[in-house]
Amino acid sequence: MEKSVTVEVTISGTQSKDAFGIKNKGLHYVLPHVFIVHGDEQNRIKHMVAYWDNAGWYSQLGRSHI
Known part of the structure; x- marks a missing residue:
């Protein structure tokens, strides 16, 4: 049976x-x-998807455009 795990990190x-x-x-x-x-x-890991807010990260670091 396949398994899925969702993890949130900061x-x-x-x-x-x-x-x-x-x-x-x-x-x-x-x-x-x-x-x-x-x-x-x-x-064993078959597939992984990742998400983060790139625009928010850029904004925090002072970049005004993507």
Whole structure:
């Protein structure tokens, strides 16, 4: 029987260098993530879906456009 697990985590921190097209301003971010993991009968991961609010993350780090 296949199994599914949904996990919500929060990733947070302070930007320490330029990354992902975002200049470092030393701003703090808090970013919720949701992962939906589908497994098989042997508890191996078959498929995983992840979601986070990229626009919200960019906004927290001072980037005004996506």
